[in-house]
């Protein structure tokens with residue numbers, strides 16, 4: 001396999017947004033070896049329970065546990081401590097919870113993993129959801145300024161709190177790279193190949209564009225998991241990713 005294809009695979013995270021362990025494991029079986037990591041989000045975690053993470057880890061795959069924790073620092077810290085033992089590779093919190101909340105999560109993950117003598121998951125923050133456009137941001141939510149500037153400010157806050165990266169739209173990759181440097185992880189959902197349906201996503205880009213701008217990882221859900229043949233769709237996404245490398 002050429003280097004570009006291997007790099008594309010390492011950078012592709014597939015969102016297992018399904019209801020059952022059986023459906024999730026069927027997708028993992030179909031896609032394992034084609035993608036670098038699988039994402040367990042609220043839908044699967046709340047339907048299948050925490051064991052889904054342990055089961056996936058037993059199959060030797062990397063897991064991004066996307067529960068987007070957001071509460072007062074003590075509550076988030078205690079929740080993060082409980083999650084630390086599941087063995088996920090990445091966990092996330094909302095940056096809008098502030099730096100005390102993010103630090104509480106980071107410390108709790110270290111503590112929880114330390115007790116079990118396992119590596120702590122990477123901790124990253126979610127900035128402004130990719131389903132939010134400038135109209136919703138300024139109008140409904142009533143936040144001042146440009147989405148890009150807020151995402152950059154929250155990425156800096158995240159870095160300052162000791163976290164390893166952010167989730168954001170690929171449209172903010174450049175501004176975050178400039179502010180936070182090359183080592184900072186930038187994970188981008190809102191990926192839509194030209195042949196896929198946009199749906200509820202607003203700040204989107206193609207796989208080639210996101211990779212070309214320097215995303216650390218791309219998160220892709222429905223364009224792959226909702227396709228008639230997910231293995232074929234993942235292959236097409238990977239080819240597009242290699243075009244941006």
Ligand SMILES: O=C(O)c1cc(=O)[nH]c(=O)n1[C@@H]1O[C@H](COP(=O)(O)O)[C@@H](O)[C@H]1O
Nearest residue numbers: 015041066128129130167189219220221222
């Ligand atoms: O944290 C996330 O993963 C996330 C943040 C964000 O801003 N936007 C976003 O779409 N996501 C997740 O990324 C996945 C995108 O899925 P698709 O829109 O189906 O490709 C979903 O599982 C979302 O929960």
